[in-house]
Amino acid sequence: GESGYVASEGFPNLYPPNKECIWTITVPEGQTVSLSFRVFDLELHPSCRYDALEVFAGSGTSGQRLGRFCGTFRPAPLVAPGNQVTLRMTADEGTGGRGFLLWYSGRATSGTDTPSVPCPKQCRRTGTLQSNFCASDLVVTATVKSMVRGPGEGLTVTVSLIGAYKTGGLDLPSPPTDTPLKFYVPCRPCPLMKKGLNYLIMGQVDENRGPIIPSDSFVVQHRPSQDQILTNLSKRKCSSQPRQAAESQA
Structure with a gap:
């Protein structure tokens, strides 16, 4: 196909x-x-x-x-x-x-091409804030403004940014305060989010569909105490990816 x-x-x-x-x-x-x-x-x-x-x-x-x-x-x-x-x-x-x-x-x-995704029976996330920070393309804090079904079986979640710590190549203003951003969530309802609440969102950037939040993404309610931790992480270099060592053996 x-x-x-x-x-x-x-x-x-x-x-x-x-x-x-x-x-x-x-x-x-x-x-x-x-x-x-x-x-x-x-x-x-x-x-x-x-x-x-x-x-x-x-x-x-x-x-x-x-x-x-x-x-x-x-x-x-x-x-x-x-x-x-x-x-x-x-x-x-x-x-x-x-x-x-x-x-x-x-x-x-196209952005409307959204095939079905194998979704977990229970919502869960693994790893620490730091390990997920390094594995994510996009790390932001934001307020959920709307959640609309589709395209496909997923959700389109529109947020208003509070802060951005990894942009995933997106052209975001600095500071990004109140900038709207749309995420595609392939697996409904994982991760669980509610309109009007503030979240720390660690997602990916798909070359075709833009920002996405996979079911196992690190998404938690945002607390101001997280901001300094995220700022410190954004200044650190993530440890070398295992795939780089693997590719050297290829």
């Missing part, structure tokens, strides 16, 4: 041990495959020795390897040279993580 989601077995719960799973993605002729990771949580090892996701150009695992990934940091978006790409995920006998969720597309999709 031209676009869709691919998730590891069992997602969003833990993936099973002792497994090798292979997916081949094919988009129409004349297009290239673009991969954008939404969630990534595999057992970490400097060379991805235990659990790993490999991406190969073409059909099968004999083509050019585009990357080998593990850990909890989302790999950067990938674009394959042709209209096919193969994913191979391997897991050893040990305990792993939640696996991965990625969006593939063969062309730029």
Whole structure:
């Protein structure tokens, strides 16, 4: 197909041990495959020795390897040279993580293209404020102004910004006070938000749909005491991403 989601077995719960799973993605002729990771949580090892996701150009695992990934940091978006790409995920006998969720597309999709998303049965978030800060594209504090159903099965949440600590490449004024911003929430009602309340929102920026808040995003009610912590985090350098070490082994 031209676009869709691919998730590891069992997602969003833990993936099973002792497994090798292979997916081949094919988009129409004349297009290239673009991969954008939404969630990534595999057992970490400097060379991805235990659990790993490999991406190969073409059909099968004999083509050019585009990357080998593990850990909890989302790999950067990938674009394959042709209209096919193969994913191979391997897991050893040990305990792993939640696996991965990625969006593939063969062309730029419109803002109204919103396929169904594997949503968790219970809302939950993992990690600390600091770990989520580093893993997020966009970190803001804001007041929820409206919540409207759609497009698709999700929600469009309009907020009024209070502060911005990571912009995800968006052109936001500084300071961003009262600037309106729209988020797409694929899984209703995760995370739980209410109109009129202030929140600390850690989300992602999708190249096609703009700001999004995945179901496991770090979203909590905003307290003024968080502002200094966020300011300090914005000045620090996040530790090197495991994927960079993994790619050096590719």
